[in-house]
């Protein structure tokens with residue numbers, strides 16, 4: 001049934017190079033580079049890594065009845081083109097001696113806790129969490145006056161890269177920071193984002209293999225969901241409203257999804273063989289849970305090529321609130337609407353802790 005639904009979407013084959021050569025375990029790295037080049041037609045390339053990043057601790061206070069410390073750090077990035085770009089990161093770090101698994105959250109707000117960031121619950125589950133507010137990186141609109149956007153986006157009429165690429169670049173700088181902390185277990189660093197920031201998490205996490213788990217929550221169009229025959233939001237709709245999230249040429253695929261030389265399962269496949277989690281919400285028809293699920297299913301081919309189980313399901317999207325955690329690609333369809341809920345966080349923590 002899943003195979004038949006995937007066939008009907010006429011997806012480009014992950015396991016064939018553009019010139020038709022077959023992809024094998026041996027040449028996967030080369031294919032991965034080709035996929036990254038293809039996807040840059042959508043988001044543009046990330047800006048270059050800074051020459052160096054300095055970390056300035058601004059404050060530290062005891063938090064959650066003494067179970068954790070809340071630390072605010074300023075990341076000062078020395079840009080390749082000259083000048084500095086700084087932004088704050090808030091960390092909740094459990095007080096304990098051993099190395100800890102961490103989440104890096106790309107968030108809509110800078111509050112800790114926040115409706116999307118249950119920091120005390122995560123601390124009780126043994127996780128450190130580091131969050132930053134995407135608006136501290138660049139505004140979520142067509143303004144290109146800020147330092148990063150004026151350096152790296154180019155002209156509004158011909159954007160070299162969109163704002164998703166800038167937010168993704170910042171998530172990678174937070175990873176640079178987290179890796180310097182003595183408490184961090186480098187084998188367990190999960191990147192997570194919701195909605196437009198889920199698209200961002202997939203891009204950053206797909207590109208930088210130091211993230212050991214990548215989590216997309218309700219990321220939908222131009223995120224986890226397949227673009228071909230997608231319900232709800234389409235390339236035309238997203239590009240009309242948010243052209244500045246993308247590289248300019250992406251809009252040419254509006255109503256021409258079948259001409260795309262890739263689809264969103266290419267983005268998911270960049271995470272292979274690392275842990276990847278795609279979470280949908282049952283009433284989120286704009287994001288289209290079925291297209292998110294099928295995309296995870298299509299990316300499974302690369303996990304299998306690399307000797308891992310991907311999405312472990314022969315059935316159509318499982319019942320609501322059932323956790324598919326058997327393979328390296330986790331999935332659930334939570335009941336309710338578009339949101340990053342406690343249910344989602346608990347499922348992600350469990351997937352990471354119980355392993356696969």
Ligand code: GCU
Nearest residue numbers: 195196197219220221233238
């Ligand atoms: C809009 C947009 C989506 C996006 C969402 C969000 O609904 O159309 O693509 O995911 O905003 O980020 O909340």
